[in-house]
Amino acid sequence: MFFDSHAHLDDLKYDDDRQVMLTRAKESGISYIVNVGYDVPSSKRSIALSEKYNFIYAAVGIHPHDAAAEGAGGLEEIRRLSAHPKVVAIGEMGLDYYRDLSPRDVQQEMFRKQIRLAIDLNKPIIVHDRDAHGEVMKILKDEEAEKVGGVLHCFSGSLEMARECLEMGFYISIAGPVTFNNAKRLQEIVKAIPLDKLLIETDAPYLTPEPNRGKRNESAFVVYVAQKISELKGLPIEDIAQAATSNAKMLFGIKV
């Protein structure tokens, strides 16, 4: 039983075969998926998917790329959407200093405001961090994000940062890049993350793991992420799948 803790299956890349793709996920043992919004429309689409499929849950939030376009009105809409019973987290939120699609001060402000919203709502957060490790940690600490906890999605920081996150009670989610040949540093970090703090994800349609790198990603491929972690940790894949599933259920408050 696998839990894909981060996917964007509302993406138009699935418009021709979404039902078939989801059936393939179920047949591969994917029992839970969190579909993650990155702006108001995608947050609404995430909720719509969660209404249609009982094994899909939703996260609503504003990605740093979209921080400038959404503004304060977007944040109010996220608050309204978060009342839906299948919304299990706020996000994705954070900082992206790699692509810098919104000004950095706007990204920071939107990140801070969403942490405050999550604390107000008592929901965990899903954090996106690309080339902004120091500033992400500073804001998480400043805003006391440990009050609600959450997950660093597609973790790309250092071992030291991973340890800081674990100390704050955050989970660390591993995506497709762990399967890449040049991911030696991430692979060493995976060995060091305790099993009870680990989540797995696809971030589909992005970050397709080996052996399918270069193709469109989908939730069924989270099995390859689990397989790689099982090799790295020297544990049966069943143990990885079971731990990652129970961790995600605990974090997102899923009881079924």
Ligand code: NI
């Ligand atoms: Ni994502």
